Amino acid sequence: MSISKPPFFDGNNYGHWKAKMIIFIQALDFNLWDIIMDSPELPHIISQEGIKILKLRSSYTDDDRKKVQLNPKAKHVIICALNSNEFNRVSSCATTKEMWDRLEVTYEGTNQVNDAKINMLVREYEMFSMKENENISGMFVRFTNIINSLQSLNKCYTNSEMVRKILRCLPKSWMPKVTAIEEAKDLNTLPLEELLGSLITHEMTIKNHEDEEEQDKKKKKVITFKSSTTDSSDEDSDNEMALITRRFKKYLAKKIFGNKHFKKTLPSKSETKKEEIICFECNKPRHYKSECPRLKKLKDTIKKKKAMLATWSDSDESSSEEEENQEVAQIALMAINDSDEDEDENEVSELLELLEKFSLDNTSLKKTIKALNRENVSLKHEIECLSNMS
Numbered sequence: 574m575s576i577s578k579p580p581f582f583d584g585n586n587y588g589h590w591k592a593k594m595i596i597f598i599q600a601l602d603f604n605l606w607d608i609i610m611d612s613p614e615l616p617h618i619i620s621q622e623g624i625k626i627l628k629l630r631s632s633y634t635d636d637d638r639k640k641v642q643l644n645p646k647a648k649h650v651i652i653c654a655l656n657s658n659e660f661n662r663v664s665s666c667a668t669t670k671e672m673w674d675r676l677e678v679t680y681e682g683t684n685q686v687n688d689a690k691i692n693m694l695v696r697e698y699e700m701f702s703m704k705e706n707e708n709i710s711g712m713f714v715r716f717t718n719i720i721n722s723l724q725s726l727n728k729c730y731t732n733s734e735m736v737r738k739i740l741r742c743l744p745k746s747w748m749p750k751v752t753a754i755e756e757a758k759d760l761n762t763l764p765l766e767e768l769l770g771s772l773i774t775h776e777m778t779i780k781n782h783e784d785e786e787e788q789d790k791k792k793k794k795v796i797t798f799k800s801s802t803t804d805s806s807d808e809d810s811d812n813e814m815a816l817i818t819r820r821f822k823k824y825l826a827k828k829i830f831g832n833k834h835f836k837k838t839l840p841s842k843s844e845t846k847k848e849e850i851i852c853f854e855c856n857k858p859r860h861y862k863s864e865c866p867r868l869k870k871l872k873d874t875i876k877k878k879k880a881m882l883a884t885w886s887d888s889d890e891s892s893s894e895e896e897e898n899q900e901v902a903q904i905a906l907m908a909i910n911d912s913d914e915d916e917d918e919n920e921v922s923e924l925l926e927l928l929e930k931f932s933l934d935n936t937s938l939k940k941t942i943k944a945l946n947r948e949n950v951s952l953k954h955e956i957e958c959l960s961n962m963s
């Protein structure tokens with residue numbers, strides 16, 4: 574935009590346009606701003622009675638013509654800055670003061686409206702405070718908007734009042750910095766820009782410290798996660814080994830106590846005492862002489878012999894049938910014993926395969942644990958170096 578071209582107003586954001594327009598007119602010619610604030614005076618003469626009499630145009634001097642020219646010149650500046658709708662609003666005005674006042678009343682209201690706006694903005698100023706998770710730059714922009722709006726309504730605050738307000742609106746975490754500024758600086762002469770720079774610098778240092786703390790926390794989380802994974806793998810391997818040992822105990826208990834009378838619990842004290850007893854008949858443990866299986870077999874054979882003597886007179890066919898039945902029973906018992914032995918062998922082979930598998934897993938887990946421990950030590954060393962550097 575050209576410097577000689579006034580700021581354009583399209584009917585929106587009048588306060589912003591007004592501030593820019595005042596600066597432009599004053600920079601162009603300060604006499605124009607006086608004409609806008611005060612109604613222009615036409616050239617006149619004072620009679621002997623003290624009455625002002627307007628001069629005729631034919632009697633204007635060069636100075637009179639220059640003063641008269643200020644009003645149309647100011648009108649021209651204002652008209653060039655307005656669109657067609659705004660031009661129609663002020664085209665009937667005779668002086669620039671009338672044009673300026675009409676725009677102010679249209680967009681800012683009457684004095685009563687201005688007082689209401691001032692009261693509202695003053696309340697915002699008094700209740701102003703820094704929001705949560707807001708940076709210093711954003712807070713200062715909001716503060717500046719309130720101050721500029723008040724200045725456009727002719728309500729101004731001194732620099733020391735604004736500096737003290739900024740320090741009061743900071744949160745509790747900034748209290749050490751506020752105390753340091755109050756002790757080191759004179760708040761009556763401290764510029765607002767210098768205060769802003771000091772606060773932004775302090776905010777940058779706080780942010781750097783927070784970033785470093787977050788990085789340290791992330792490193793610690795990684796280390797704890799690795800250690801927890803190794804601990805969980807150790808627990809899993811321990812649980813699997815415990816399962817294998819339980820299955821071995823079950824298998825050994827089946828071998829000792831038999832499949833039919835198998836119990837999941839360990840043998841009681843009475844059974845352990847029974848293991849220490851030795852039979853006088855067969856010299857084998859775990860039973861008395863009265864319970865010896867050898868004596869039972871002898872008694873059974875005697876009974877069979879008596880039965881055979883009693884039934885000797887029977888036919889050969891019946892005896893042959895009994896012999897065949899005995900042979901079939903013996904073959905069935907042998908088949909059952911063979912099947913039990915096959916099942917036991919299969920279970921033992923499965924358990925051995927599981928043992929080999931878990932032993933390999935255990936060794937690999939131990940190796941990973943050693944590697945993770947080395948990495949943990951190196952990470953701790955790096956963290957100590959970084960803390961010493963900071």
